[in-house]
Amino acid sequence: MKTENIRKDFPILIRKINGKRLVYLDSAATSQKPISVINAVKDFYENHNSNIHRSVYKLAEEATEIYENARRTVAEFIGAKTEEIIFVRNTTEALNLLAYAWAMRNIQKGDEVLITEMEHHSNILPWQMVCKAKGARLVYANIRNFVLDMKDFKNKLTKRTKLVSVTHSSNVLGTINDVKAIGRLAHDAGAVFVVDGAQAVPHMKVDVKDIDADFYAFSGHKMLGPHIGVLYGKKHILDKMEPFLRGGSMIKDVTQQDAVWNDVPWKFEAGTPMIAEAAGLGEAVKYLNALGMDNVRKHEIQLTEYCLKRMKEVAGIDVYGPESGRGGVISFNLGKVHPHDVSAILDNDGVCIRGGHHCAKPLMHALGVDAVSRASVYIYSDRDDIDVFIKALGKANEKLGD
Ligand code: 7TS
Numbered sequence: 266m267k268t269e270n271i272r273k274d275f276p277i278l279i280r281k282i283n284g285k286r287l288v289y290l291d292s293a294a295t296s297q298k299p300i301s302v303i304n305a306v307k308d309f310y311e312n313h314n315s316n317i318h319r320s321v322y323k324l325a326e327e328a329t330e331i332y333e334n335a336r337r338t339v340a341e342f343i344g345a346k347t348e349e350i351i352f353v354r355n356t357t358e359a360l361n362l363l364a365y366a367w368a369m370r371n372i373q374k375g376d377e378v379l380i381t382e383m384e385h386h387s388n389i390l391p392w393q394m395v396c397k398a399k400g401a402r403l404v405y406a407n408i409r410n411f412v413l414d415m416k417d418f419k420n421k422l423t424k425r426t427k428l429v430s431v432t433h434s435s436n437v438l439g440t441i442n443d444v445k446a447i448g449r450l451a452h453d454a455g456a457v458f459v460v461d462g463a464q465a466v467p468h469m470k471v472d473v474k475d476i477d478a479d480f481y482a483f484s485g486h487k488m489l490g491p492h493i494g495v496l497y498g499k500k501h502i503l504d505k506m507e508p509f510l511r512g513g514s515m516i517k518d519v520t521q522q523d524a525v526w527n528d529v530p531w532k533f534e535a536g537t538p539m540i541a542e543a544a545g546l547g548e549a550v551k552y553l554n555a556l557g558m559d560n561v562r563k564h565e566i567q568l569t570e571y572c573l574k575r576m577k578e579v580a581g582i583d584v585y586g587p588e589s590g591r592g593g594v595i596s597f598n599l600g601k602v603h604p605h606d607v608s609a610i611l612d613n614d615g616v617c618i619r620g621g622h623h624c625a626k627p628l629m630h631a632l633g634v635d636a637v638s639r640a641s642v643y644i645y646s647d648r649d650d651i652d653v654f655i656k657a658l659g660k661a662n663e664k665l666g667d
Contacts, residue, residue, distance in 0.1 A: 585637055
């Protein structure tokens with residue numbers, strides 16, 4: 266995998282910020298897009314735009330085929346059956362769909378939902394809502410030395426646990442959880458197992474059948490695609506579920522007082538979906554497949570190791586995350602300097618990083634901080650990016666340090 270060739274596929278990387286090379290180290294928030302994805306969206310609007318699933322004219326048939334082909338491509342990418350892929354807006358919507366359509370109907374008073382301290386708010390707030398409404402309890406497994414404390418997890422997994430929902434990879438710590446082992450424990454306890462894969466699917470080979478997840482959520486926009494998301498669900502569970510949203514396209518029949526739902530996945534895709542975005546996501550998956558997910562992961566490991574090594578040169582830096590077995594998000598603090606000040610100084614040098622609570626306030630609490638700075642890499646990131654970043658951190662230290 267040659268990063269200099271990959272970089273040529275990303276038009277935005279030519280941009281200058283304050284006259285400097287754009288050093289984009291915020292891919293955990295959203296990835297940049299290659300020209301093939303941009304062109305797929307453009308091609309849809311220029312040549313095939315129409316609504317889907319409802320007309321028999323040629324243009325609508327083409328649009329339907331583009332949309333359903335994208336579903337097939339995504340399904341193959343994660344080892345799912347085509348009908349197990351539901352297109353949604355993002356991971357947040359996928360998890361909310363589960364909260365409303367599954368959990369609100371299956372969680373009862375006295376039940377427990379088990380998550381971890383390292384979850385993104387998207388994998389906390391929907392379960393808070395369910396637990397409050399149902400008189401159930403939301404339980405957090407602790408982290409220790411930036412990884413999930415499996416002993417604590419096992420202790421908190423009981424007969425009362427009806428749902429376990431865990432992030433595959435943390436958007437703050439970079440920690441990769443052993444979701445296969447966690448899933449086995451969850452199933453042995455009789456719980457349904459949900460995985461938040463927003464930070465995993467873009468970066469490593471994910472096989473939902475091997476993990477044996479009942480549901481698996483991720484975001485297309487973090488994996489080179491447009492703003493569209495995916496919820497995978499086991500067919501036999503989806504079949505039994507009631508829909509989330511009700512309206513057009515999700516029914517077989519409607520009378521004045523009643524309706525018969527469409528088959529999955531369409532039962533969960535009410536209204537006109539994100540058709541051009543799906544076309545773009547299909548191309549994004551093809552781009553990643555051409556690189557090979559093992560190569561994508563290898564590049565991430567090498568660059569993360571390099572970055573962690575170079576960060577040790579920066580005086581007074583605290584890094585939050587494990588040394589290995591991790592993804593390419595690196596969170597840190599420069600002494601007592603606020604992360605927003607660090608981001609602003611780095612921006613002068615064209616370096617884009619994020620500072621704040623990263624939508625993980627319970628994790629910030631567990632770490633004993635209000636906020637952290639975070640750099641995150643992807644396939645187009647290279648050693649030059651890291652070198653500019655480290656130099657800029659040195660400058661920030663000089664300017665802001667005590
Ligand atoms: N889960 C994890 C682990 C995430 O990192 C994010 C987004 C989400 C869920 C929500 O994804 P969305 O597509 O619905 O927004 N994380 C981040 C981030 O770390 N910085 O910006 C968004």
